[in-house]
Amino acid sequence: MENFTFEQLPQAMRLLFEKMEHLELRLSEQLPPKDTEVIFNVTQAAAFLHLSVATLYVKTCRREVPFNKQGKRLYFYKSELAEWIRQGRKKTVSEIQQEASQHMLIKRKS
Numbered sequence: 001m002e003n004f005t006f007e008q009l010p011q012a013m014r015l016l017f018e019k020m021e022h023l024e025l026r027l028s029e030q031l032p033p034k035d036t037e038v039i040f041n042v043t044q045a046a047a048f049l050h051l052s053v054a055t056l057y058v059k060t061c062r063r064e065v066p067f068n069k070q071g072k073r074l075y076f077y078k079s080e081l082a083e084w085i086r087q088g089r090k091k092t093v094s095e096i097q098q099e100a101s102q103h104m105l106i107k108r109k110s
Contacts, residue, residue, distance in 0.1 A: 038078035045076035049085075 004012050040048060046056045049065075059065040066080040091099075 040076040040078060040081070042074050042076075045074075045081060048076075048078065048081060 042053055042056060045067075046053045049056065051059070056065065060067045060074060066076070066084055068075045068077070
């Protein structure tokens with residue numbers, strides 16, 4: 001690493017900022033846009049959900065899982081599938097006990 005004098009510091013800082021801007025530009029070119037939504041076909045969605053394709057077709061027929069249809073093809077948004085999985089979460093015993101305690105405190109205050 002090179003030592004700089006006080007007089008060379010402004011020039012070194014300018015060079016550092018230029019390199020940082022160059023790196024940021026290169027990184028932004030390599031990263032996909034943040035608003036890009038991942039879309040799965042039936043096979044990919046079944047793999048993501050750890051289901052067979054046949055089971056996924058049954059769930060779409062019963063409208064149990066969120067999907068989109070264009071013509072004869074089914075498409076699934078990864079974010080919607082993840083949210084669907086989250087909605088099926090079951091509470092732990094400690095979470096249920098905590099909610100019951102909070103409910104009892106509210107009842108006592110009113």
